[in-house]
Structures are given as structure tokens and as C-alpha cells.
Amino acid sequence: MTFAAGAGGTTETLKPFGAMFSDYHLGHHYDEMFEPSGQPRLHCRALYQDLLGLSLPELRERQGEADRAFLTQGVTFTVYGDTQGTERIFPYDLLPRIITGPEWRTLERGLAQRLTAINLFLKDVYHEGRIFSEGVVPRELVYSCRHYRREMRGVHVNRDIYVSIAGTDLVRLQDGRFVVLEDNLRVPSGVSYMVANRAVMKRVFPALFERYNVAPVAEYGQALLSTLRTLAPASRPDPTFVVLTPGVGNSAYFEHAFLAREMGVPLVEGPDLLVHDNIVYMRTTAGLRRVDVIYRRIDDDFLDPLAFRPDSQLGVPGLLNAYRAGNVALANAIGTGIADDKALYAYIPDIIRFYLSEEPIIDNVQTYLLDRPSDRAYVLEHLDELVVKAVGESGGYGMLIGPHSTSDEREQFRRKIVADPRNFIAQPTLSLSQAPCFMGTGIEGRHVDLRPYVLYGEKVTIVPGGLTRVALRKGSLVVNSSQGGGSKDTWVLED
Amino acid sequence: MLLSRTADALYWLSRYLERAEHTARVLSVRLDLGLDRDARGDHWDFERAYDSLRLTLTNAIPSTPGGLVSRVFLDSTNAESVVSCVSAARANARQVREEISSDMWAHVNGLYLRLQQMVGDSSTVSRPHAIAQTVIEGTQLFQGITDATMGHGEGWQYLQVGRFLERADATAALLDVHFRDADVRGARGTHQELVGLLRSCAALDAYCRYYTADVRPDRVLEFLLLGPEFPRSVRFAARRLEMSLKAIAQFTSKRAGGKADRVAGRLHASLDYSQVDEILSDDPHGYLVGVAKHCDQIHAAVYQSYIGYAVETALPA
Incomplete structure (x- = not known):
């Protein structure tokens, strides 16, 4: 359905849609800027007015300016599978996505609640296992997860903080409610784009900020450092922090360097570190220097070739033992991946109820577990309506989007599901909300999600904002950067 | 406190930039002098230029200015070319982004991107002094930014x-x-x-x-x-x-x-x-x-x- 000019609106300040919006369609999904009637939402009116005053060449020029700024600053990611090792900018959409103060406060409470419960769960799973004996979560589900680390059984984690940094993917449903699509509890990435998008936005579109009170996001680095500080062993009053990166070849290398710079701490690679007598040192020009807290951006598998994958060139031999001895802190802890397993996800509301005796503030998406026979039967009947995901995959890979799939693809997934049901979940195809995006020839609606970053230290800190990812292909629901996704600046309004 | 690897990358970052600047200047002067041929029909004398830059190229020394420009300025498969030196400097800078200022990184990255663009432009080969100028100004500016922001x-x-x-x-x-x-x-x-x-x-x-x-x-x-x-x-x-x-x-x-x-x-x-x-x-x-x-x-x-x-x-x- 296309808007009629001025549809339903008689307010004088509102003009009919300009030429810029001629290709804008309201679907059945929630629209971040417009009411179903076609009126801009109250908090979007000022932005909408500003947009009507802009011309196409002007928008294009600003888009070019933004793209150049990202390229020169090297805000890029490396595309895997591209032998050239090409660095690309993460496509950036010019128009901000706005979240109101009240909406944000609900999210804040909900995310804090969720992460608190998840940290209690992780401690429980690696210690007494109350949640198993009380029958809330099946033991096999956790023990069969490939991210379960038995090396962590009984290991004391400083302050019982397993997940210091979480990136939670939210989507907005048709009724305007945000729900959690998945938790990222290992090494969530993308936060640098949240900060970089804002910096570029302020540069290329300063005027848009004038009519809004937008909460700043630039203090993320400091907030992260304070969060890491809570992990430092008490015996080390002046701890040394580092960020551990796989190196320049990693797709998120820009972010690793960015976070190290924002925190003012060294960015190290595995070979810069060594373990002697269960103490971690880094090689400096003045000799070896003890390391106390590692914000690691390397997966568990690659952290320590003596404990995990022996072929890892990225890790530090002996790190696990130093960690278990309590001589070094890791953020996030080892073994947190069990809590963002896609099958375990279905239990998170029960986990919240179990540990906190509260109802979840943010809901989950309805999820079918395929090792439950009744769920499996239903899913196999309705493959063409559902989204099927492999539990251990991320980045939008290993996924079947039913309504957009061919019968061959469905058949393939059917066989995979029957062979290994624990490895899959299914969810209804969601109608992600859409937001206006500048597509070069005009403004069109594209689907978006939202990933806020939750820091868990002395207290829970959520920098107001997050990464809004955009599915730039028309009609697409896949927002991942590796598959045609982009991002836009996310404004949280302060009232 | 400085990581050994970081010290190494900083050292090579500026060493490669210095090399790029020096190579660009020596060759630019050589190409300029070659135009003032004396009565004896002085040739381009690229051999001596190679010698004075201690270039270790094994294949034949180019005999024309165009050959020199493509080989020693623009050829990214030749590790001694000006473009390769700038790429190497930039790769080292990328290793130490948390150590150098954002302005330094943006500048050396911008220089790299400009040169890549020049490499892709077929008219560049006939404008050696424009490349030399870009490199010389780029490295000098980098030095100024370094002194002012780090x-x-x-x-x-x-x-x-x-x-x-x-x-x-x-x-x-x-x-x-x-x-x-x-x-x-x-x-x-x-x-x-x-x-x-x-x-x-x-x-x-x-x-x-x-x-x-x-x-x-x-x-x-x-x-x-x-x-x-x-x-x-x-x-x-x-x-x-x-x-x-x-x-x-x-x-x-x-x-x-x-x-x-x-x-x-x-x-x-x-x-x-x-x-x-x-x-x-x-x-x-x-x-x-x-x-x-x-x-x-x-x-x-x-x-x-x-x-x-x-x-x-x-x-x-």
C-alpha cells in the first residue's frame, strides 16, 4: 500500500509526502517513523520535516561524504572468503533511527534483568547445577552444547561475572513490542559502529540534531574499562588491561583496535603474550610485563592450544591454567557460549523466573525445539512458514527462511533436521519493523533490528543506543553485514 | 610501556614512509634531469639511479621514463616500489592503530587510498611528478601530524x-x-x-x-x-x-x-x-x-x- 498525499492528516505543520517518499510503502509490519495512518510518529515529526526540506543531490552528497569518512578512517571489515582480503566499509544509511526515552527505559530494565539471570545461570551450570536438579533446564541440552567447557567445572570466576559484555539482538514486532531474537554472549561485535556511526552522523548532518536531545554514546570505551576493572584480581591494585585480537586479518580488527584506543590499553596478539608459572606476561620493549585482565576477542576454541584446539596460532599456551589459578581475568569468561545456544534460548524466560522470581520484561520469540517430538512434527509440516536455524551458527548462515525458500532447500533442511534435531530450532517468520532509508534515488522502507550492548560490572551499564542493522536488499530480513546488511545511527531520546 | 611488536611496527611505519619519500624524490629528480640532455646525448642514466637507491631488482632496468614509472613507482608486485613502500607503511600503521593518533592513521590511510586510485588510473604513468609530489607531501604532512598529535x-x-x-x-x-x-x-x-x-x-x-x-x-x-x-x-x-x-x-x-x-x-x-x-x-x-x-x-x-x-x-x- 502506498501513501496517498496527506493521508489522514490535517495538522498544518505536516506537509504531504515529498517526492523523496514517492517509493515509500507501509507494509503490515511496524514502521519506525510512520503511524499506520501515514502520519509521522510524534517523536519523528521534526526529523520528517527536516527530510522534506532536503533535495536528492544534497542527500547523495552527504552520503558520499559519510562513505569517504568511513573509508579514510578505515572503519572497515574484511570479507571472509575473499582472497584479496578486501576491506570494505559497512554500508551506512544516512537516516537515524529514533527510540523514545520510555521505550529505552523498558529495554534497559529488560536487558539488565536478562543478563543478571544469565550470569546466575552460568555460575549454577558450572557449579552445583540446581537448575538441572529442579528440572527447569534439561541437563543433556547443556552438556550436548558444543560451547560447554567442562574445564570450567568448579572454577571460581571473579565476582561470578561470566558475561561482562553482551550484545542482544532485538526486533520490533507488528504491535510495536521489542522481543529478543538472540543473545550474543561470547564475543559480540559491532559496538565500534555504534560509536563511529554517531561520529559520522554528527559530521555530515549536524542540523538534524538541533531539534532533538540525543543521548551520547561516545563514553562506551570508558564504560567498558570500568566494567573490566571489576574483574581484576583483588591482589593487583594497579592492574594491566589488554585487548586480545586474532590480528589484522580478522573481520572485526578495526573494532579491536578501536576499543583498545578508546580504553587506552595495548592491543595484543597471541604471540605477544606468554605464560610462565601460571602468570601471563606480555613482551614489551622494557622486558616482560604482567597482564591482569584480558578482553579477549578470540573464541574459546582458539584461546589456548594446550587446552582447546591444538592447531590454534592465535592463542596463548597455558592461558587456561593461568585463568583457573585466578592469576588473570578473561572477559568474557570461558564457556559462556552455552547460554547463547539457540536451543537454550527457548529456556531463557524460565531461567529468569527460576533465579529472579520475576516475569521477563522483554519476551522471547516463540521457538520450537526440534528434539521435542511434538515440536518437530509441527515444524516439518510447516517448513514453508517457519525460519529454521542451526543452533551453533551465527552471521545469518545455516538458516532456512521458509517463505523465501525453494522446495529443494526445504527438503535439504528436512533431512538435516531428522538426522540431528538437537542442532536446529525453528521460529515463526517475523515481520521485522521497517525504517526509512536513503537508497540513492529516494527514501524507502527497509527492515531493521537493534543490538544494544550490555556491560555487566559493579552495575549494569547500557550505553543508550546500539547498532541498528538494516537489511538493505528490498524485502530482505537478513541484516548481517556478511550478507548485504548495513547499519544506521540509533538515537535514544532524553526527555 | 610499549609492546615489542608495536615498537617494531612503529619503526617500520616511519622507515617505509621515509623510503617512499626518498625513492620518489630521487627518481623524480632523475626524470627531470634526463630532459636536459647535453650535447653528448646523455641518456637517462637509470642504472645509476637504481644503484644509488640500492634497488635489488633482478630483471632488466627500464630504458624509458614510462617503464621506470610503472616499475618503480606504481608496481605493487615490486616490494621496492614507492606504492609498495606506502602500502607497507600503512599495513604497519594498521597494526598500531591504538598506539598512534586517529589523525595519523586517517592521513596515512588516505595517502594509501589516493595512491591506489592513481595506480588504477592509466594516465598516471605520464605524470610521475604528480605521484612524487603526492608521496612527498603526504609523508611530510604525516610527520607534522605525528609531531603535533602524538x-x-x-x-x-x-x-x-x-x-x-x-x-x-x-x-x-x-x-x-x-x-x-x-x-x-x-x-x-x-x-x-x-x-x-x-x-x-x-x-x-x-x-x-x-x-x-x-x-x-x-x-x-x-x-x-x-x-x-x-x-x-x-x-x-x-x-x-x-x-x-x-x-x-x-x-x-x-x-x-x-x-x-x-x-x-x-x-x-x-x-x-x-x-x-x-x-x-x-x-x-x-x-x-x-x-x-x-x-x-x-x-x-x-x-x-x-x-x-x-x-x-x-x-x-
């Missing part, structure tokens, strides 16, 4: 070491080609060649201010080798090298170290107390080779003390 701490000192070590070494090599034997000194001592040598070190204006436009071989050698004030002279570079290495030794006082700054001090002292007439009458080639040897020793000592030391020697007792 703390002059240990990391900054490694940038100085890389730059001045490369400069001392490269200038000595350039002088060696011009002054190594008496025959060549005579034949090449023409005004045009000497002016070319000065210009290859961006030294013509400064030389004229000091000695007037009376360009003589001994004075040129003295100015570029022993000149105390001109920033591209070998002596100046040796002094800065010694200063930076002493500062680094202080930053890392716990380690034995000290070797690199002692070698640099020896080189600096030798240049402080040498006389140009003695060098010329004695063995200029031997003297300049001695400078290069000192540079090699300094490089090795820096690695041994700060970057590639054996871990066993550094473990807590």
Missing part, C-alpha cells in the same frame, strides 16, 4: 629511529654512488649532476643559503654528509638517532640495552669530528660504507635489546 614518548621515539636510520643509510648510499671513485667524481662532478644530488636530498635551497650557488663537489659532500643543521644530512640524522636511542634506553631503564645508543653515539661522533678534505683524499667509498655498516649494527642492536630478545633472559627469577 605524545613524544617511547613510541614516538621509535618513529624517529626508523626515519633517521633510513635517512642516514639512504643518504650515505646516494653519496657513495657519486663520490666512490676518483674517475666518477671527475666525470660526474658536472654542475648539473651536483645540483641533481642536492635536489635529491631536497637540499638545494639550503645549500645555496649556506654556500651561495657556487656548487662544488667537496662542499656538496660536506653539506650532505657533515652538515650540522640540514635535516637530511647524515650527521644530522645520526645525532637524532642517538638522541632517540638514548631516550629509549631511559624509558626501558630496567634492561641492559644501551648497545644501540652506543653504536649511534660512535657514528655521530665520527661525523662530528671528520673533515671533508680528509675523507675525499683518503677513501670516500670506505667512509660511506662504514656509515652503512653502523646503520646495520644499530638496527641489529635495537632488535636484540628491545624487540626480538630471548624470553628466557627476561623471565622473573
Whole structure:
């Protein structure tokens, strides 16, 4: 359905849609800027007015300016599978996505609640296992997860903080409610784009900020450092922090360097570190220097070739033992991946109820577990309506989007599901909300999600904002950067 | 506190930029001089240019300006080309983005991107001076941004070491080609060649201010080798090298170290107390080779003390 000019609106300040919006369609999904009637939402009116005053060449020029700024600053990611090792900018959409103060406060409470419960769960799973004996979560589900680390059984984690940094993917449903699509509890990435998008936005579109009170996001680095500080062993009053990166070849290398710079701490690679007598040192020009807290951006598998994958060139031999001895802190802890397993996800509301005796503030998406026979039967009947995901995959890979799939693809997934049901979940195809995006020839609606970053230290800190990812292909629901996704600046309004 | 790997990358970042700038300038001057052919039909003399840059290319030396430009300016498969040096500098900068300022990174990355664009543009080959200018201005601006936006701490000192070590070494090599034997000194001592040598070190204006436009071989050698004030002279570079290495030794006082700054001090002292007439009458080639040897020793000592030391020697007792 296309808007009629001025549809339903008689307010004088509102003009009919300009030429810029001629290709804008309201679907059945929630629209971040417009009411179903076609009126801009109250908090979007000022932005909408500003947009009507802009011309196409002007928008294009600003888009070019933004793209150049990202390229020169090297805000890029490396595309895997591209032998050239090409660095690309993460496509950036010019128009901000706005979240109101009240909406944000609900999210804040909900995310804090969720992460608190998840940290209690992780401690429980690696210690007494109350949640198993009380029958809330099946033991096999956790023990069969490939991210379960038995090396962590009984290991004391400083302050019982397993997940210091979480990136939670939210989507907005048709009724305007945000729900959690998945938790990222290992090494969530993308936060640098949240900060970089804002910096570029302020540069290329300063005027848009004038009519809004937008909460700043630039203090993320400091907030992260304070969060890491809570992990430092008490015996080390002046701890040394580092960020551990796989190196320049990693797709998120820009972010690793960015976070190290924002925190003012060294960015190290595995070979810069060594373990002697269960103490971690880094090689400096003045000799070896003890390391106390590692914000690691390397997966568990690659952290320590003596404990995990022996072929890892990225890790530090002996790190696990130093960690278990309590001589070094890791953020996030080892073994947190069990809590963002896609099958375990279905239990998170029960986990919240179990540990906190509260109802979840943010809901989950309805999820079918395929090792439950009744769920499996239903899913196999309705493959063409559902989204099927492999539990251990991320980045939008290993996924079947039913309504957009061919019968061959469905058949393939059917066989995979029957062979290994624990490895899959299914969810209804969601109608992600859409937001206006500048597509070069005009403004069109594209689907978006939202990933806020939750820091868990002395207290829970959520920098107001997050990464809004955009599915730039028309009609697409896949927002991942590796598959045609982009991002836009996310404004949280302060009232 | 500086990671050894970071020190290494900073050192090479500025060393590669210095090399790119020097190569661009020497070749740009050579291409310019070639246009002023004298009555004897002077050829381009690319061989000597190769020699003075110590290019180790095995394949044939190009015979045309276009060939030179594609091979030594633009060829990214040739590790010694100007474009490769800038790419290498940028790759090192990328390793140390958290150590250098955002402005420094944005600038060196911007220079890299501009050059990549020039490589892709087929008209570039006929505009060698435009590339040289881009590189020279880009590296000079980088230096200014570095001095203005980065703390002059240990990391900054490694940038100085890389730059001045490369400069001392490269200038000595350039002088060696011009002054190594008496025959060549005579034949090449023409005004045009000497002016070319000065210009290859961006030294013509400064030389004229000091000695007037009376360009003589001994004075040129003295100015570029022993000149105390001109920033591209070998002596100046040796002094800065010694200063930076002493500062680094202080930053890392716990380690034995000290070797690199002692070698640099020896080189600096030798240049402080040498006389140009003695060098010329004695063995200029031997003297300049001695400078290069000192540079090699300094490089090795820096690695041994700060970057590639054996871990066993550094473990807590």
C-alpha cells in the first residue's frame, strides 16, 4: 500500500509526502517513523520535516561524504572468503533511527534483568547445577552444547561475572513490542559502529540534531574499562588491561583496535603474550610485563592450544591454567557460549523466573525445539512458514527462511533436521519493523533490528543506543553485514 | 610501556614512509634531469639511479621514463616500489592503530587510498611528478601530524629511529654512488649532476643559503654528509638517532640495552669530528660504507635489546 498525499492528516505543520517518499510503502509490519495512518510518529515529526526540506543531490552528497569518512578512517571489515582480503566499509544509511526515552527505559530494565539471570545461570551450570536438579533446564541440552567447557567445572570466576559484555539482538514486532531474537554472549561485535556511526552522523548532518536531545554514546570505551576493572584480581591494585585480537586479518580488527584506543590499553596478539608459572606476561620493549585482565576477542576454541584446539596460532599456551589459578581475568569468561545456544534460548524466560522470581520484561520469540517430538512434527509440516536455524551458527548462515525458500532447500533442511534435531530450532517468520532509508534515488522502507550492548560490572551499564542493522536488499530480513546488511545511527531520546 | 611488536611496527611505519619519500624524490629528480640532455646525448642514466637507491631488482632496468614509472613507482608486485613502500607503511600503521593518533592513521590511510586510485588510473604513468609530489607531501604532512598529535614518548621515539636510520643509510648510499671513485667524481662532478644530488636530498635551497650557488663537489659532500643543521644530512640524522636511542634506553631503564645508543653515539661522533678534505683524499667509498655498516649494527642492536630478545633472559627469577 502506498501513501496517498496527506493521508489522514490535517495538522498544518505536516506537509504531504515529498517526492523523496514517492517509493515509500507501509507494509503490515511496524514502521519506525510512520503511524499506520501515514502520519509521522510524534517523536519523528521534526526529523520528517527536516527530510522534506532536503533535495536528492544534497542527500547523495552527504552520503558520499559519510562513505569517504568511513573509508579514510578505515572503519572497515574484511570479507571472509575473499582472497584479496578486501576491506570494505559497512554500508551506512544516512537516516537515524529514533527510540523514545520510555521505550529505552523498558529495554534497559529488560536487558539488565536478562543478563543478571544469565550470569546466575552460568555460575549454577558450572557449579552445583540446581537448575538441572529442579528440572527447569534439561541437563543433556547443556552438556550436548558444543560451547560447554567442562574445564570450567568448579572454577571460581571473579565476582561470578561470566558475561561482562553482551550484545542482544532485538526486533520490533507488528504491535510495536521489542522481543529478543538472540543473545550474543561470547564475543559480540559491532559496538565500534555504534560509536563511529554517531561520529559520522554528527559530521555530515549536524542540523538534524538541533531539534532533538540525543543521548551520547561516545563514553562506551570508558564504560567498558570500568566494567573490566571489576574483574581484576583483588591482589593487583594497579592492574594491566589488554585487548586480545586474532590480528589484522580478522573481520572485526578495526573494532579491536578501536576499543583498545578508546580504553587506552595495548592491543595484543597471541604471540605477544606468554605464560610462565601460571602468570601471563606480555613482551614489551622494557622486558616482560604482567597482564591482569584480558578482553579477549578470540573464541574459546582458539584461546589456548594446550587446552582447546591444538592447531590454534592465535592463542596463548597455558592461558587456561593461568585463568583457573585466578592469576588473570578473561572477559568474557570461558564457556559462556552455552547460554547463547539457540536451543537454550527457548529456556531463557524460565531461567529468569527460576533465579529472579520475576516475569521477563522483554519476551522471547516463540521457538520450537526440534528434539521435542511434538515440536518437530509441527515444524516439518510447516517448513514453508517457519525460519529454521542451526543452533551453533551465527552471521545469518545455516538458516532456512521458509517463505523465501525453494522446495529443494526445504527438503535439504528436512533431512538435516531428522538426522540431528538437537542442532536446529525453528521460529515463526517475523515481520521485522521497517525504517526509512536513503537508497540513492529516494527514501524507502527497509527492515531493521537493534543490538544494544550490555556491560555487566559493579552495575549494569547500557550505553543508550546500539547498532541498528538494516537489511538493505528490498524485502530482505537478513541484516548481517556478511550478507548485504548495513547499519544506521540509533538515537535514544532524553526527555 | 610499549609492546615489542608495536615498537617494531612503529619503526617500520616511519622507515617505509621515509623510503617512499626518498625513492620518489630521487627518481623524480632523475626524470627531470634526463630532459636536459647535453650535447653528448646523455641518456637517462637509470642504472645509476637504481644503484644509488640500492634497488635489488633482478630483471632488466627500464630504458624509458614510462617503464621506470610503472616499475618503480606504481608496481605493487615490486616490494621496492614507492606504492609498495606506502602500502607497507600503512599495513604497519594498521597494526598500531591504538598506539598512534586517529589523525595519523586517517592521513596515512588516505595517502594509501589516493595512491591506489592513481595506480588504477592509466594516465598516471605520464605524470610521475604528480605521484612524487603526492608521496612527498603526504609523508611530510604525516610527520607534522605525528609531531603535533602524538605524545613524544617511547613510541614516538621509535618513529624517529626508523626515519633517521633510513635517512642516514639512504643518504650515505646516494653519496657513495657519486663520490666512490676518483674517475666518477671527475666525470660526474658536472654542475648539473651536483645540483641533481642536492635536489635529491631536497637540499638545494639550503645549500645555496649556506654556500651561495657556487656548487662544488667537496662542499656538496660536506653539506650532505657533515652538515650540522640540514635535516637530511647524515650527521644530522645520526645525532637524532642517538638522541632517540638514548631516550629509549631511559624509558626501558630496567634492561641492559644501551648497545644501540652506543653504536649511534660512535657514528655521530665520527661525523662530528671528520673533515671533508680528509675523507675525499683518503677513501670516500670506505667512509660511506662504514656509515652503512653502523646503520646495520644499530638496527641489529635495537632488535636484540628491545624487540626480538630471548624470553628466557627476561623471565622473573
